[in-house]
Amino acid sequence: MTPPDSNPSPRAPRRTKEDIVDAAVDLLDRVGLPDLSMRRLAEEIGVQPSALYWHVSSKQELLAAVSARILTPVAPRPSDPEGLGQAAAILGHRLHDALLAHRDGAEVVSSSLALGLVASPLHVALSAWEDTVTARVVADAITHYVVGITFHEQQRRSADAWGAAAPGASITPASFAHPSEDAFSAALALIVGGIAVRQDGVGHPADA
Numbered sequence: 427m428t429p430p431d432s433n434p435s436p437r438a439p440r441r442t443k444e445d446i447v448d449a450a451v452d453l454l455d456r457v458g459l460p461d462l463s464m465r466r467l468a469e470e471i472g473v474q475p476s477a478l479y480w481h482v483s484s485k486q487e488l489l490a491a492v493s494a495r496i497l498t499p500v501a502p503r504p505s506d507p508e509g510l511g512q513a514a515a516i517l518g519h520r521l522h523d524a525l526l527a528h529r530d531g532a533e534v535v536s537s538s539l540a541l542g543l544v545a546s547p548l549h550v551a552l553s554a555w556e557d558t559v560t561a562r563v564v565a566d567a568i569t570h571y572v573v574g575i576t577f578h579e580q581q582r583r584s585a586d587a588w589g590a591a592a593p594g595a596s597i598t599p600a601s602f603a604h605p606s607e608d609a610f611s612a613a614l615a616l617i618v619g620g621i622a623v624r625q626d627g628v629g630h631p632a633d634a
């Protein structure tokens with residue numbers, strides 16, 4: 427009779443949703459969005475693909491959780507100014523940095539925003555300071571601008587790495603370290619500069 431195994435293999439630890447999102451963000455940063463599949467994620471954390479669906483109902487829900495994680499640093503801080511224009515500028519730069527911090531970050535977040543699966547942190551923050559039509563318009567404008575330009579920057583990085591970018595769009599070490607920062611800041615300042623015009627009521631309906 428074969429004696430019972432006195433040293434059974436330890437059971438794999440139970441995975442939480444937080445663990446799965448952690449692993450998904452790490453995998454996104456390493457392989458990019460096209461190769462972030464549920465099957466590959468399951469292999470990374472040592473579970474069957476079906477086990478992931480105890481925590482998320484679909485890949486889109488997973489990407490929404492990843493988006494929320496990417497956007498976490500954009501949340502307002504006690505030291506932030508409360509003036510609408512200053513707050514909008516700071517949050518716009520913070521959103522840009524948060525998206526650039528993750529491979530394909532803008533594409534992931536853009537999809538979740540479009541489907542209404544995640545809220546723009548600018549809408550949450552600015553409406554808390556000033557719940558007006560102006561605040562909502564500013565949040566819309568800056569969110570769409572920052573997500574869009576960051577998506578283009580990350581696409582150019584990928585295309586340049588593959589050798590697919592046009593010569594004029596090739597990314598130099600200097601531009602990689604500071605991707606269009608001057609142009610980005612100037613355009614963001616232009617958007618923020620329009621706040622005073624709207625608040626003065628020039629050519630716009632009054633806020634509700």
